[in-house]
Amino acid sequence: MSALERLFPGNLPRLVMFDLDGTLVDSVPDLAAAVDTMLAQMGREPAGIEAVREWIGNGARVLVRRALAGSFDHAHIDEAQTEHALELFSAAYAAHHALTQVYPGVHETLKWLHKKRVKMALITNKPERFVAPLLDQMGLGRYFKWIIGGDTLPQQKPDPAALLFVMKMAKVKAQHALFIGDSRSDVQAAKAAGVTCIALSYGYNHGRPIAEESPALVIDDLRALMPGCFDPATGITLAHGNSPAHRDSIVVVTRKLWMKVIKALARWRWRA
Numbered sequence: 001m002s003a004l005e006r007l008f009p010g011n012l013p014r015l016v017m018f019d020l021d022g023t024l025v026d027s028v029p030d031l032a033a034a035v036d037t038m039l040a041q042m043g044r045e046p047a048g049i050e051a052v053r054e055w056i057g058n059g060a061r062v063l064v065r066r067a068l069a070g071s072f073d074h075a076h077i078d079e080a081q082t083e084h085a086l087e088l089f090s091a092a093y094a095a096h097h098a099l100t101q102v103y104p105g106v107h108e109t110l111k112w113l114h115k116k117r118v119k120m121a122l123i124t125n126k127p128e129r130f131v132a133p134l135l136d137q138m139g140l141g142r143y144f145k146w147i148i149g150g151d152t153l154p155q156q157k158p159d160p161a162a163l164l165f166v167m168k169m170a171k172v173k174a175q176h177a178l179f180i181g182d183s184r185s186d187v188q189a190a191k192a193a194g195v196t197c198i199a200l201s202y203g204y205n206h207g208r209p210i211a212e213e214s215p216a217l218v219i220d221d222l223r224a225l226m227p228g229c230f231d232p233a234t235g236i237t238l239a240h241g242n243s244p245a246h247r248d249s250i251v252v253v254t255r256k257l258w259m260k261v262i263k264a265l266a267r268w269r270w271r272a
């Protein structure tokens with residue numbers, strides 16, 4: 001059984017909407033580098049990767065404000081300083097995407113969903129201009145028909161506006177849609193849109209376990225979406241390729257049969 005078979009018995013969802021940072025890509029090294037460049041240019045001490053990991057999730061402006069505050073709470077940071085810092089951060093981040101990596105299993109799962117003709121969208125709080133170049137660099141761009149950045153609409157997650165907008169464009173009702181993310185903004189946006197939410201355990205939820213937000217399911221690997229890769233009894237994701245269902249899948253059995261036929265033919269030709 002897969003996570004999808006458990007949550008959508010009998011039918012795959014028609015639309016899957018994905019978060020980006022902490023869900024599809026581990027972008028914290030590049031975001032932290034850009035934050036530290038910005039802080040250095042302002043004559044400040046670096047924040048470091050662990051602090052930045054906890055501050056990601058509410059878009060670049062809030063990340064910059066948290067970095068200026070040196071804490072999660074940024075209420076006292078003024079607007080003029082934010083604007084200046086945001087410009088420095090954006091220039092540094094635009095120049096640096098070299099450390100970002102796609103999480104294991106993402107390529108194969110998106111490819112599988114694409115083959116199954118499931119519509120896919122990307123909804124991130126990252127500013128829009130960074131999103132398409134990053135997706136292309138990671139080889140993920142071709143999968144998403146709709147891409148919504150943190151500044152594409154007036155609202156960003158946890159507001160459900162982007163999810164409702166994409167569902168309308170895709171002509172898919174909430175009960176046939178799924179949102180997959182890593183942080184409380186994702187789970188809250190999905191709940192407000194009436195959409196089932198699966199959360200990844202490895203992302204950035206401000207240092208808290210994402211299970212606290214009660215998504216429909218928490219998985220450790222995106223491959224849990226594919227058949228034979230998820231054990232509903234234990235909630236454990238089985239490594240793709242090692243699961244019994246995968247070993248005995250029709251594709252594997254057919255391939256083994258063909259290999260036998262080819263070998264038999266080769267032996268027969270050699271004897272003749």
Ligand SMILES: O=C(O)COP(=O)(O)O
Pocket residue numbers: 019020021022056057058059060063123124125126127183
């Ligand atoms: O830019 C951020 O703060 C997080 O982006 P995300 O919505 O893709 O996780």
Ligand SMILES: [Mg+2]
Pocket residue numbers: 019020021022023057181182183203204
């Ligand atoms: Mg995220």
